Amino acid sequence: MKEFELKYGCNPNQKPAKIFMKDGSDLPIEILSGRPGYINFLDAFNSWQLVKELKEALGLPAVTSFKHVSPTSAAVGIPLSDTLKKSCFVDDIEGLDDSPLACAYARARGTDRMCSFGDWVALSDVCDVTTAKMLKREVSDGIIAPGYEPEALEILKSKRKGNYNIVRIDPSYSPAPVEHKDVFGITFEQGRNNFRIDRALLSNRVTASKELPESAVRDLIVALITLKYTQSNSVCYAVDGQAIGVGAGQQSRIHCTRLAGTKADTWFLRQHEKVLALPFLDTLGRPDRDNVIDGYINQNEEDVCADGNWQKYFTRRPEPLTREEIRAYLDTLDGVSLGSDAFFPFGDNIERAKRSGVRYIAEPGGSIRDDLVIEACDRYGMVMAFTGMRLFHH
Numbered sequence: 001m002k003e004f005e006l007k008y009g010c011n012p013n014q015k016p017a018k019i020f021m022k023d024g025s026d027l028p029i030e031i032l033s034g035r036p037g038y039i040n041f042l043d044a045f046n047s048w049q050l051v052k053e054l055k056e057a058l059g060l061p062a063v064t065s066f067k068h069v070s071p072t073s074a075a076v077g078i079p080l081s082d083t084l085k086k087s088c089f090v091d092d093i094e095g096l097d098d099s100p101l102a103c104a105y106a107r108a109r110g111t112d113r114m115c116s117f118g119d120w121v122a123l124s125d126v127c128d129v130t131t132a133k134m135l136k137r138e139v140s141d142g143i144i145a146p147g148y149e150p151e152a153l154e155i156l157k158s159k160r161k162g163n164y165n166i167v168r169i170d171p172s173y174s175p176a177p178v179e180h181k182d183v184f185g186i187t188f189e190q191g192r193n194n195f196r197i198d199r200a201l202l203s204n205r206v207t208a209s210k211e212l213p214e215s216a217v218r219d220l221i222v223a224l225i226t227l228k229y230t231q232s233n234s235v236c237y238a239v240d241g242q243a244i245g246v247g248a249g250q251q252s253r254i255h256c257t258r259l260a261g262t263k264a265d266t267w268f269l270r271q272h273e274k275v276l277a278l279p280f281l282d283t284l285g286r287p288d289r290d291n292v293i294d295g296y297i298n299q300n301e302e303d304v305c306a307d308g309n310w311q312k313y314f315t316r317r318p319e320p321l322t323r324e325e326i327r328a329y330l331d332t333l334d335g336v337s338l339g340s341d342a343f344f345p346f347g348d349n350i351e352r353a354k355r356s357g358v359r360y361i362a363e364p365g366g367s368i369r370d371d372l373v374i375e376a377c378d379r380y381g382m383v384m385a386f387t388g389m390r391l392f393h394h
Contacts, residue, residue, distance in 0.1 A: 001027050009038045022180075028173035029144075033157050034165035036142055040120060042069045044144040047122030048169055050074055050229040055124035057198055057221050060241070062124040063104040063131075064226075065116040070234075070249065072119060073111035074226045075242035076218075077104040084110075087270040089286060095130050102130040107242040109138060112263055113290040120144070127152045139287060140164075146171040195389060197224045202362055202385040206374055209383045215240075216337050216360040216383070223339030224362055224391065230341070232392040235349075237264040237356060238337045244268075245356070253342070257349045260338075261356040262298075265330055268357075269297045272321065272329055279315045288313075296321060333357025341391040343367040347376035354380050364390050 003020035043066040054062035060076035077100025085091040088110025123145040132152035142165030223238040235256035237245035245264030247256035295304045310317045340363040365386030377384045
């Protein structure tokens with residue numbers, strides 16, 4: 001297939017639209033089901049690069065969930081605790097512990113379930129049956145992977161009445177070293193970002209504390225590779241082999257850190273005993289449970305515990321999760337890693353990171369206020385590495 005005609009571009013009025021190879025060669029993909037759109041393919045090709053690099057860097061199966069050309073999360077295949085299984089809604093999945101790929105999917109899809117609603121999924125490895133069974137019951141736009149087990153493919157093909165978007169990519173495909181895009185009729189050209197992210201990037205540790213445990217090395221690599229494919233400005237919190245909070249596309253660095261930190265806090269609080277014990281009605285679907293949990297934790301637009309509201313969601317009125325309980329719970333956190341795609345210009349980012357249990361940081365460095373940022377890290381005994389490499393993505 002040398003080109004694929006799309007229904008429209010980013011919006012219905014943007015026609016004609018298609019994908020093709022400029023050199024006239026075949027596309028490195030095969031569409032096995034559905035009819036992916038313009039944004040679907042933007043998500044597909046960016047997400048595939050992310051999981052491919054994660055697998056190469058850490059040697060573990062990797063999965064990411066993408067929405068609007070940024071990852072909601074990315075994770076590698078590490079077994080889940082019983083508590084995490086429950087908070088990710090996968091405690092009923094048989095054989096989960098036997099599939100590292102399925103574990104990676106459970107983590108990536110379970111991190112920010114509200115943002116992952118209607119996502120695009122990328123797998124680094126051939127999709128197995130356990131992963132396909134979990135994916136089938138989630139609201140998702142499509143998937144890209146290097147292959148599919150026959151039974152897994154049939155499971156996915158049954159999704160969306162047979163119209164679920166399933167793409168197979170040639171894992172050996174390597175793009176040209178120079179890339180182009182047009183904006184306002186003007187062509188931009190740049191070298192593709194082939195920068196390799198690995199443990200060597202973390203060797204310049206500029207804080208008084210310099211010890212990085214292997215778990216932190218892994219998590220910082222997860223954060224930095226996630227940022228490489230996140231719309232900038234961006235900050236990523238990571239722990240236990242997964243991105244737990246991604247702040248994308250903010251003009252201010254502190255707003256990235258706050259946004260990502262709030263998402264990380266919500267991920268942690270989904271594992272709070274009060275949240276795990278919420279008495280949901282059996283008739284309440286998974287997406288509605290996600291919305292209610294977010295409202296319960298963050299006390300958003302609707303007080304889900306209020307009289308007249310709780311009856312729509314619960315079998316009995318739950319006790320609210322108080323601000324004091326939330327702060328006490330979050331104050332117990334430690335060992336979280338944080339990556340930033342550009343330098344921190346002020347120490348306020350460190351102060352916000354500390355509130356979400358951050359202990360390890362990787363950022364490019366190069367600010368005129370680096371000394372103040374280092375001083376803030378030293379105040380909390382944090383370890384910070386200057387990577388020397390910016391990771392902007394637009």
